[in-house]
Amino acid sequence: MKISLNTKILDKNEQAAKQNREFLAGRKLDCLNLISSPGSGKTTILARTVADLKGKLRIGVIEGDIKTDHDSQRIRAAGAAAIQIETEGACHLSAQQVGWALNQLPTADLDIVFVENVGNLVCPSAFDLGESGRVVVLSIPEGDDKPAKYPGTFAQCDVVLINKIDLLVHLAFNLDRVLTDIHTLNPQAKVLQISAATGQGMQLWYDWLLNRRKKA
Amino acid sequence: MKISLNTKILDKNEQAAKQNREFLAGRKLDCLNLISSPGSGKTTILARTVADLKGKLRIGVIEGDIKTDHDSQRIRAAGAAAIQIETEGACHLSAQQVGWALNQLPTADLDIVFVENVGNLVCPSAFDLGESGRVVVLSIPEGDDKPAKYPGTFAQCDVVLINKIDLLVHLAFNLDRVLTDIHTLNPQAKVLQISAATGQGMQLWYDWLLNRRKKA
Numbered sequence: 001m002k003i004s005l006n007t008k009i010l011d012k013n014e015q016a017a018k019q020n021r022e023f024l025a026g027r028k029l030d031c032l033n034l035i036s037s038p039g040s041g042k043t044t045i046l047a048r049t050v051a052d053l054k055g056k057l058r059i060g061v062i063e064g065d066i067k068t069d070h071d072s073q074r075i076r077a078a079g080a081a082a083i084q085i086e087t088e089g090a091c092h093l094s095a096q097q098v099g100w101a102l103n104q105l106p107t108a109d110l111d112i113v114f115v116e117n118v119g120n121l122v123c124p125s126a127f128d129l130g131e132s133g134r135v136v137v138l139s140i141p142e143g144d145d146k147p148a149k150y151p152g153t154f155a156q157c158d159v160v161l162i163n164k165i166d167l168l169v170h171l172a173f174n175l176d177r178v179l180t181d182i183h184t185l186n187p188q189a190k191v192l193q194i195s196a197a198t199g200q201g202m203q204l205w206y207d208w209l210l211n212r213r214k215k216a
Numbered sequence: 217m218k219i220s221l222n223t224k225i226l227d228k229n230e231q232a233a234k235q236n237r238e239f240l241a242g243r244k245l246d247c248l249n250l251i252s253s254p255g256s257g258k259t260t261i262l263a264r265t266v267a268d269l270k271g272k273l274r275i276g277v278i279e280g281d282i283k284t285d286h287d288s289q290r291i292r293a294a295g296a297a298a299i300q301i302e303t304e305g306a307c308h309l310s311a312q313q314v315g316w317a318l319n320q321l322p323t324a325d326l327d328i329v330f331v332e333n334v335g336n337l338v339c340p341s342a343f344d345l346g347e348s349g350r351v352v353v354l355s356i357p358e359g360d361d362k363p364a365k366y367p368g369t370f371a372q373c374d375v376v377l378i379n380k381i382d383l384l385v386h387l388a389f390n391l392d393r394v395l396t397d398i399h400t401l402n403p404q405a406k407v408l409q410i411s412a413a414t415g416q417g418m419q420l421w422y423d424w425l426l427n428r429r430k431k432a
Contacts, residue, residue, distance in 0.1 A: 037253045037254040037335070037358075038253040038337050038358055038362055038365070039253060039355075039357060039358025039359045065365055066338065066365060066366055066367075066368070067364065067365055067366070067367050068361070068364050068365050070361055070364070070365070089338075089342075089368060091307065091338035091339050118338065119253070120307070120336060120337070120338050120339075121335065121336070122305075122307035122334065122336050122339070123307050123336075123339065139255075139357065141255060141355065141358075141380065141383070142253075142255025142357075143254075145286055148284050148286070149281050149284050149335070150283070151282075151283050152282070152305060164357065167357070167383075170383065
């Protein structure tokens with residue numbers, strides 16, 4: 001019973017994801033799904049990216065939170081269109097919710113849509129949103145055991161942003177272990193060391209983003 | 217359909233939680249369910265508690281992780297009995313899993329069982345494990361917006377441990393906002409500022425634990 005129902009929920013999500021993928025392809029829109037623990041710095045990364053890439057990349061953002069619209073306010077203050085989805089308890093965004101939000105955004109005037117998923121290192125990775133790429137954010141204070149403990153999430157992404165790298169000096173964090181574990185789980189994933197707070201390494205991330213645009 | 221199935225899963229969990237509660241009551245065992253984001257420091261808190269309260273409180277630990285048994289190894293190294301549950305993808309512990317683990321622990325020789333739930337600030341709070349109390353851990357690097365963004369989790373607990381308080385000097389974190397938000401959501405909750413890494417404030421937590429034992 002459990003399996004058949006979960007299958008039905010996932011089937012419905014998969015149909016909506018397919019529609020989103022077609023919508024994005026029709027408009028040549030890139031779409032990145034950001035997944036991480038609560039507090040890894042997703043919103044700070046996006047707000048800084050919006051401000052720094054003004055005039056270079058036209059960005060829209062879909063914000064997923066259980067409660068509050070603080071994050072979409074922060075993105076709008078940085079200068080991008082943002083749509084907030086409050087999941088009211090649900091632990092991840094669904095493709096249906098993202099489809100609704102895509103229709104609210106001025107997609108004709110955008111190059112890329114970032115979807116900031118609910119802060120949760122587990123559930124969001126099981127739900128295809130129809131995105132064209134997936135970003136996992138891991139912050140230094142979370143500890144160096146996270147790729148090993150959450151292998152499914154790290155195995156299914158295009159890039160891992162190791163954020164808050166400026167805090168490395170204050171904490172016991174084995175960066176070599178993390179790089180090795182990510183490479184074992186996902187040899188194709190690009191891994192970038194950044195600090196959205198200080199700006200360190202952010203250019204690597206911008207180059208990666210702009211390079212995707214050229215290839216598309 | 218979604219609701220009816222979820223109800224069935226929760227009903228089954230609730231039955232097992234009731235059995236756990238009876239099992240614990242019959243043995244006069246305290247049982248605390250620890251919930252937090254990945255990397256907030258639950259295992260470090262428990263390992264230090266086990267070592268510091270040796271001879272004062274007989275502790276057993278049930279560790280929940282999606283993958284790996286690193287955490288139960290750390291607890292055993294600190295000197296307590298520990299049972300690892302690998303959930304293999306599931307985003308929370310169930311009461312059935314905890315019931316199984318309680319039967320593996322030497323409960324006749326214990327005063328308290330800590331259940332370290334899967335690192336996830338959302339899903340675990342929806343599943344009653346039959347515990348006698350609930351602890352939410354929030355670490356400073358996660359940011360001061362977490363109680364507002366995850367209200368359900370903070371509303372349902374007996375104590376909030378604000379961990380990594382030693383990092384407060386390095387980060388922009390509005391402690392007053394957090395204390396106010398927690399108080400609004402949960403006026404009864406005790407809030408303790410600690411650092412399991414440096415030991416700061418840990419005595420407050422030990423006093424709280426030992427005081428529970430006296431009252432029981």
